[in-house]
Amino acid sequence: MIILTTTTYDVLSAVAVAAVVSIVGTLALSALRLRDQRRNHALLAEVKATRAALLSAAEKSEERDIDVIHDVLENAVEEVAADQRLPVGLIRGAIFARQADESLRILKGQTVGFASSDETNIRIQIGESGAGQAAGSGRPVITLFDSALEDSTIRDAAERHRIDPSLRWIIALPVFGAGPEVLWVLTVDGLVERRTQAELRSSVGHLLYYREILSLLLRTHTEREEVKPKS
Amino acid sequence: MSYEEQTFIDEAELGDVGLEPSERFARLLKRVGERTGVGALGLDAIRTSVLRSVHGE
Numbered sequence: 385m386i387i388l389t390t391t392t393y394d395v396l397s398a399v400a401v402a403a404v405v406s407i408v409g410t411l412a413l414s415a416l417r418l419r420d421q422r423r424n425h426a427l428l429a430e431v432k433a434t435r436a437a438l439l440s441a442a443e444k445s446e447e448r449d450i451d452v453i454h455d456v457l458e459n460a461v462e463e464v465a466a467d468q469r470l471p472v473g474l475i476r477g478a479i480f481a482r483q484a485d486e487s488l489r490i491l492k493g494q495t496v497g498f499a500s501s502d503e504t505n506i507r508i509q510i511g512e513s514g515a516g517q518a519a520g521s522g523r524p525v526i527t528l529f530d531s532a533l534e535d536s537t538i539r540d541a542a543e544r545h546r547i548d549p550s551l552r553w554i555i556a557l558p559v560f561g562a563g564p565e566v567l568w569v570l571t572v573d574g575l576v577e578r579r580t581q582a583e584l585r586s587s588v589g590h591l592l593y594y595r596e597i598l599s600l601l602l603r604t605h606t607e608r609e610e611v612k613p614k615s
Numbered sequence: 616m617s618y619e620e621q622t623f624i625d626e627a628e629l630g631d632v633g634l635e636p637s638e639r640f641a642r643l644l645k646r647v648g649e650r651t652g653v654g655a656l657g658l659d660a661i662r663t664s665v666l667r668s669v670h671g672e
Contacts, residue, residue: 452650459643466639517621524624581622588624589634592665597647604651 449605450493453479456601457570460594461496464555464572467587473497474576479559479598480508480515480569488515488569499548506546512538515569518556522566524591526584527554550575555584557595561603568602570595626669634669636662 461477468475476497480488488508498504511520514527532551538544552574559568572591636644641658648657 448650452647456643456647459639463637463639514621517623521623524626526620526622526624528619528621530619581620585622585624585629589629590637590640592626592629592634592668593636593640593661596661596665596668597644601647601651 445608446605449601449608453491453598453601453605454494454496456594456598457494458496460570460572460591463590463594464574464587467590468574468579468583470574470577475572475574477570477572478504479602480519480571482510482519482567482569483507486510488519491568500546503546503548506543507540508538508543509540514554514556514573515571518558518569518571519566522558522560522564524555524557524588526581526588527556528578528581528584529553548575552576552578553584555587555591557588557591559595559599559602561599561606567606568598570598629669634666636665 457477457479461475462472465472465475477495478498479491479494481491483489486509488510490504490506495504508516510516514525517527518525529552531549532547533544533549538547554571554573557570558566559570561567570591572587636658644658644661
């Protein structure tokens with residue numbers, strides 16, 4: 385038989401109290417951790433929802449920018465077709481962008497009237513052909529072709545052979561960024577039907593207006609792209 | 616040279632030929648302004664900017 389002395393009883397009581405305190409403490413800690421975890425989950429869900437909303441808004445802005453820029457390009461083509469009294473089907477338009485390697489490539493989707501996707505992948509160096517010379521000089525350039533396929537200003541034969549052989553003329557306008565640097569080039573060109581330099585010159589004035597609004601839109605679009613969250 | 620002719624245009628030499636905004640452009644600018652806010656400054660501001668680039672005013 386175990387006889388509990390006062391001392392033994394006190395020790396056991398202390399141990400019991402300690403055990404209870406420990407259990408209550410553990411439970412309290414667990415509850416706190418659970419609360420923190422729930423709070424963190426809620427915060428994480430909120431962050432994810434905000435990020436998704438931002439990405440969605442950025443994507444919608446990007447789609448809208450691209451649509452509006454294309455609308456401007458289509459109208460520029462129609463304007464020149466009307467000026468030159470030519471069917472819209474014989475006039476094409478494109479927006480070239482200056483690349484990091486200083487070449488020019490057409491902005492994705494920013495063409496009107498191009499039948500071949502091969503031609504829309506053309507790479508033109510600064511100083512080559514109408515677009516490259518507009519970018520290099522900062523001035524509008526009118527080019528009339530005998531044969532665009534033999535345009536010796538495009539040195540790379542593979543690139544040159546992407547061009548539609550029925551191309552007869554190009555009007556190329558430099559599009560400036562915020563400063564004096566040419567960041568894009570607007571080209572409107574004509575197939576099959578020849579035009580004189582004097583005849584095409586009358587369309588340059590109209591195209592200056594399209595160049596102006598394109599500069600504003602492309603700058604805004606580029607700034608938006610730069611601040612867009614990365615997915 | 617395999618192209619027939621190439622002309623670099625001096626914008627200052629365009630004079631005022633074709634330098635008035637067309638009705639098509641005015642309609643486009645209104646549409647662009649409504650959709651993006653860009654160009655909402657209006658046709659006069661764009662016209663002034665174009666003329667400044669031509670005449671260097």
